[in-house]
Amino acid sequence: MSNQIPERLINFTVYGEGNRIIGVADAKLPSIEMMTETVSGAGIAGELDSGTLGHFKPMTVSLKWRTLTSAGTKLFLSSSHQVDFRGSQQVYDAGTGKYKTVPIRASMKLNPKKLDLGSLQVAKATDSENEFEVLYIKLFIDGKEVLEIDKLNFICIFDGEDILKTVRDDLGL
Numbered sequence: 001m002s003n004q005i006p007e008r009l010i011n012f013t014v015y016g017e018g019n020r021i022i023g024v025a026d027a028k029l030p031s032i033e034m035m036t037e038t039v040s041g042a043g044i045a046g047e048l049d050s051g052t053l054g055h056f057k058p059m060t061v062s063l064k065w066r067t068l069t070s071a072g073t074k075l076f077l078s079s080s081h082q083v084d085f086r087g088s089q090q091v092y093d094a095g096t097g098k099y100k101t102v103p104i105r106a107s108m109k110l111n112p113k114k115l116d117l118g119s120l121q122v123a124k125a126t127d128s129e130n131e132f133e134v135l136y137i138k139l140f141i142d143g144k145e146v147l148e149i150d151k152l153n154f155i156c157i158f159d160g161e162d163i164l165k166t167v168r169d170d171l172g173l
Contacts, residue, residue: 002095010101012087014063022071027085029106030059030134032149054156054164056149059134061110066125068117075130076115083108083132102142109136 016022034051061083065072075081085106092099110132118126138148148157154173156163 015084
């Protein structure tokens with residue numbers, strides 16, 4: 001088996017509802033952090049932070065636009081928005097000495113949180129920005145689903161393992 005060295009994201013596009021490209025933007029993908037509780041007491045030498053199965057703190061995505069766009073303002077409508085980020089990553093195969101590309105896709109359902117109109121300066125980008133709460137995310141790398149989190153439907157799957165299946169069963173969902 002060859003040694004695959006992932007090097008960089010070559011480029012990406014941002015798609016909205018209706019499979020349309022919604023603009024030129026930089027994206028800050030969410031940080032996924034478990035909800036934790038500090039556990040201490042008899043039988044524990046100190047304290048430890050214990051994560052709650054399949055439960056996560058708020059996840060935020062931001063899109064920074066080069067200029068003010070109608071797509072950016074439309075995404076601030078008080079409803080959920082389906083947004084897909086599709087990218088191509090560059091991978092070097094050390095065994096063959098050749099480069100290849102690997103597709104990535106992050107599909108998300110987002111609720112608007114903030115719209116920053118940016119700044120107006122002559123011959124400069126406005127750096128307008130949208131910020132969203134992530135309700136749902138599914139991530140694919142090289143065509144393989146690697147994670148799915150759906151906070152409202154008790155779904156949490158990492159690398160094919162359904163973390164919340166027994167919880168859904170216990171709750172009768």
